[in-house]
Amino acid sequence: MSVLERSPESPAVADLLERVRTYLPEDRIELIADAYEFAESSHDGQMRRTGDPYISHPLEVTKLVAGLELDQPSLIAALLHDVQEDCDVPNEEIAERFGKEAAELVEGLTKLGSLPLRVTEEEGGGVQAQNLRKMLLAMAADVRVVLIKLCDRLHNMRTLYALSDDKQRRIARETMEIFAPLATRLGIWQIKWELEDLAFRYLEPERYQEIATRLDATRLARERYIEDVAAGLRVQLDDARIEAEVTGRAKHIYSIHQKARRYGREAKSFDQIYDLLALRILVKDVAGCYAALGVVHATWRPLPGQFDDYIASPKASMYQSLHTTVIGPGARPLEVQIRTYDMHRVAEYGVAAHWRYKGSSDRSAQDEERIAWLRQLLEWQRELSGAEEFVESVKTDVFDDQVFVLSPRGDVLDLPTGATPLDFAYRIHTDLGHQTIGAKVNGKMTALNSPLQNGDVVEIMRSRSRSGPSRDWLSENLGYLQTTTGRQKVRQWFRKQRRAESIER
Structure with missing residues (x-):
């Protein structure tokens, strides 16, 4: 019986396959459906701490992987990422049923799953260094392993409420120190922001709630302001014959906390933190970016020292955008990001764009640059004499x-x-x-x-x-x-x- 013939009590499976069909050809779908059936059967009778059937976890992880538009082996590996360790399914059986590539990804995920990346003082820096090395080596071999691992960590963070307070803090700390910076370095902003906010919620619950409450209290006024500003800017861009999409930009609690802490020494108020009011402009090409920047600066006075050109000088994750802060209507600071649609896709997917399904296995030189920093780190690793030095190097030089x-x-x-x-x-x-x-x-x-x-x-x-x-x-x-x-x-x-x-x- 195929997944699509299943009883209606599993609409989430149909949701997953519907999402996958938006970017994978139909002939790739059946094996993914088979992988779901195999995972469901393997996890039969197992429950999560949340009280949900265990299959809900790999299913939600695979939806996140599909959100990155990763290829068929990645989706299969996400569905099966716990069957080898939790259900005693041999890797050889996975390879026989679903192919060698998916089986290798499952093997990599199984090994990563057993590595605590934060260790106790008694265990020492040597254990942490060894585990970080293994994770980075897994990335160098096939970055899809860590992309799936990030999705796995994100769903575990979403359901962290079911664990004890000690485990919540330990996992949140590991997420903040290792996984969120890793998502940053890989350029996967949609995962980075949520990991940071969720980890912050458990590490500093009172501060998290304070910011969330203040944001909620000013949300309607801020949304009205942004709508008015965006409408006015669209008129200016139309007059300049620049085709552009102008939207408000999401506000993230942890980033607001970071800016509040930085600006606190300057006696700036909560309302003055620039990220509270932010616009994003999407255009077709690079020339359009600079033309739109000219319109923005002609409309509002730019703040000195608040302009960054990441188009001319991309970040290591290949992130590109123009960032500027201007004095908007009502003398309120307004942060503006300007990028092309292609740049926006890279900003959202980061290194995952390297593995998005493209209908071929071709990889460009730019794709390879995305993880060049990782290979460089592994070169340095051979020169570092001590375990503690390697851990420190990862945290300071990479994250x-x-x-x-x-x-x-x-x-x-x-x-x-x-x-x-x-x-x-x-x-x-x-x-x-x-x-x-x-x-x-x-x-x-x-x-x-x-x-x-x-x-x-x-x-x-x-x-x-x-x-x-x-x-x-x-x-x-x-x-x-x-x-x-x-x-x-x-x-x-x-x-x-x-x-x-x-x-x-």
Whole structure:
């Protein structure tokens, strides 16, 4: 009996297949339906802590995977992601029934599922480092494994209320420290925002409720304001003969909390946090983006220092948009994002766009760039001597906020916020870092411990006669190096020197 012939008590299955049909050809549907039947049979009698039949979990995860428009093997693996571990179904049977590709994804998910990414102090950094390595290696091998894992984590966060307080806090902390930043780095904003909000709800429930209540109290007034502003802007864009879609942008509780904390030191009120009032403009092409920006700035006065061009300098996740903040009607700050429809799709799907069903297996060079940072991290991993150093490197060099700087040739490099020209040099090459004697930023001589800003052009001055790095570079007070990898490369140089001196003695 096929899924479509099932009794009407399972409308969610029909909803899933209906969603999948919007982007997959009909000949791919039957095997997905078979996978659902197999999962339902395998999980028969199992219940979740919420009181729902267990099959509800893989089904909801697969709906999220379908929302990313991933391919048929990904959908099958999402439906079957717990049958190997929870139902003792051999991976060989999955391969025989549903194909080798889906079976390999299930195997990867099974291995990831058993890795606690936050560990107790007793277990130590070595366990956490090993588990992070395994997750990152799984991503490097096939990023679909982690995309499905993110969907799995999102549904588990949606149903976290059924667990004990201790488990809620532990899982929420792991989500905030590992999974939400990972979704950020992969550029999957629709998952990132919800993971952050859900984790924040359990980690700081009082603060979460305070922001939610204040947002709710001002929602109608804000929505009216945005509707009026959007209508006025549409008229201006029409007059300029720019075809555009103008909408209000969703407000997210955790991002508001972050901005409130940042702006609190400046004595700004809740209503002044820019993200409370936000517009998004979608146009057909890049020329339309800059033309729309001109209309926005001609209509309202831009706020100094609040413009970012991520079209000219995309983020590491390949995110592109123009960001500006203007003084809107009523002297209220209004944040505006401008992007093309293609850029919007990448912003929503991120690295998942690499695996969306395209009718072929071709992958572009740009697709490969999306996870180049990951392969680079795994290269550094081999150079890092200690487990704790690797964990710190992942958290600071991968999951921190980023600045995007350029080499003199125009290559874009991403570094953690606060990184210096010396960090830049070590990112380019270890030997360049060791031989650095100075730096120019935007054509001007700059101290090696000066923090870099978005869009800086950095030129490193080197001396091949220089014997090696300075010990001052390791001083936290002097601030020469902000990245773990840069500091570790300097430490390695001095360790090698000590070994050489011991041998000579």
